[in-house]
Amino acid sequence: MIALALPAATTGEGFVPPTTDELHLPDVLPWAADYGTGVGKQMILVLLSVVIIAWFFSKAAKKQALVPSKLQLVGEMGYGLVRDSIGKDIIGQRDFLKFVPLLFTVFFFVLVNNIYGAIPLIQLPSFSHPGSAYVLAGIIYVLWITIGIRKHGIGYFKMVVVPSGVPWPLLIILIPIEIISNFLVRPITHSLRLFATMMAGHLIVLLAGSGIEYLLVLQDNIFLQATSVLVLVGGVAMYMLEALIMVIQAYVFTLLTAIYIQGALADEH
Template sequence: MIALTLPAQDGGSFTPPSVETHLTPFFSIGGFEFTKQTLLVVLSVVIIAWFFLAAARKGKLVPGRLQYAGELGYNFVRNSVGQDVIGAKDYKKYVPLLFSLFFFILLNNLFGAIPLIQLPSFSHVSGPYFLALLVYVIWIGMGVRVNGLRYFKLAVVPSGVPWYILPLVVPIELISNFVVRPMTHSLRLFATMLAGHLIVMIAGSGIEFLLAQESILLKGTSLLVLGGAIAMYMLEALIMVLQAYVFVLLTAIYIEGAIHADTH
């Protein structure tokens, strides 16, 4: 927690509660900084790999708890996202990507709800930017692979639009599909993780600040702040799950739009 000292009306000083969002790196190699976020990303890969390898190690007709949990997670992404959005004909080849993205984002988001860790990895924008760029390259690449260079025309010229409206529609579609789409894909994840994280942290700092006051009334007010912080904590946990789902759902929608551009 950081402190900002301001002059008070009585001539003293007032230190409002605040939080530190830039963490000191554990070590640096050239321009690369190994921070807590980096450690959590590496840890998430290890945990996900261990869990699903362990779940699949002894496949049984009647699954145990671990195998059932692994199959449930896999089937959710495979059927509810891949098959339902991309279509039964083409979805299978994209399931590994969607599956990996979903659980990678989900676990890194849920780190923010785990006591002592309490830091969603994607509350720093570099991670969402990288994932959005990866998806951006994939869906454009698949669009070109399936439709050839004609894909770029299909992406910016909607079917059935009169020719005299095209000078207005084409620039809008170009900006929307190739500029706004990847930006919103990344910033949606980053902004929600950062905002939820900051709200809970500031509420916790506010409780600490109120408890340190001499006034009994202010100390009692900290209970109201605590109630609000618990509610926001539960809401943030829900948003963590939803944002992992939304990111992967949009990925599937973009891929489906790219490979089926000629039918839209």
Template sequence: MIPLALPAATNESEGFIAPTIDDLHLPEILPWGAHYGEGFGKQMLLVLLSVALISWFLVAASRRRQMVPGKFQFLGEYSYNFVRNSVGKDLIGEKDFKPFVPVLVSLFFFILVNNLFGSIPFLQLPTTSHVGTAYALAGFVYIMWIALGIRTHGIGYFKVAVVPSGVPKAFIVPVVIIEIVSTFLVRPLTHSLRLFATMLAGHMIIALAASGSAFLLTQTSGAMPVLGVLTMAGGVGMYLFEIFIQVLQAYVFVLLTAVYIQGSISEAH
């Protein structure tokens, strides 16, 4: 599930050394700059690989369209229709959703593939576990829904966004302050950190389970090897659960994107 180079001690005298975040990331492929993380590394390479894989899949799924779809066509059409109808149409509305289907589908596939990289042997790195990737995705969505709000309502969008209808005048000031903070400050942070933190935590749990299993299985005293087998079984369960979370987080990110778009183009807050 994870690289075997994790720093689990191999004898009882040393004790178990838990893996750290640095142990999960390889050195830069093309380093530049004075500090770690400034070069072209595995995370950047996987992002480019995801774009290539998604492009290949979508082309392959749509190249030979048939009345009775093959495996690629069925998977492509099912995924597209799921995002189009269950996210775009249901949340944005039948009247307005069509222009936003391409961006929703693109975000879903991109996040899904980059999340699933964390469960693929030898790749074993969800690129969204790097906070920069999550910030970039959430930042793009943040700029998009603000721009859509201004295009729909003009500069009056900011009033629509922070002044809910029906609020008594006595409460208008505190409500506006709360809305400004929650809408324009907290929303983009939670949108990005939800994805980043979930992927990082899941990856660390799997790494800990794998390194702990490797340590326990190499011990010869008492019930250590038996505990190692149990830990490994638990790690496999967490690995399967992490795949579910990776898919779910791609859906949640796109779902919230559709909610933010709908809020920007709707007539009332």
């Protein structure tokens, strides 16, 4: 992380803080951009996360012993968390089981791609790039609308935008608000909450690393060099906080997914 900040701090013009442009490395295969897409570190990490998740849970579920191994125990705890705390509690006893595979996949996919930001040398959460968050939130957006239409037919759109029991004069105001809230604001906030949190945490750690390098290496004043220790302590604290937020955001993103599905299945809105 400090290595990424060196150019910003060694310009000779005083401390220059890192920018969002420094969060994303150049494409590994820049020539692929000529065909509509580049292949960068984040894309590679996203693909790697699929391999990691598939390998881990295949390994954890391989023996299925009555007395579970540590690996099997961790896998069962992860599955139980998603199944009971998110699926059953939010969607409800009657309908939750068929959505557990989706919620399970979403939770661990987001979790692994977030945790990358806490791993030395990698230190790049995939969802610090807006494109990843937009695509995932877009998939969930299409999914909950599809579930609602399958459950209620085309009348689902009326259920979403026309609150029941409201006097018709108020509907003139409420219907546009419901349309904007459900079909515009919801997918945007679902993606931005994940993206902005990951980018902000990543940027703060990058800023701390750049500040330490600037104070310790580029300053002759012993007092300023000593203050780099305080920056280091603060940076470590922010690093630990970011790691916690990575887990929380995976849970929140999956929780909201379950809430949207539950709303699509409900008889009234």
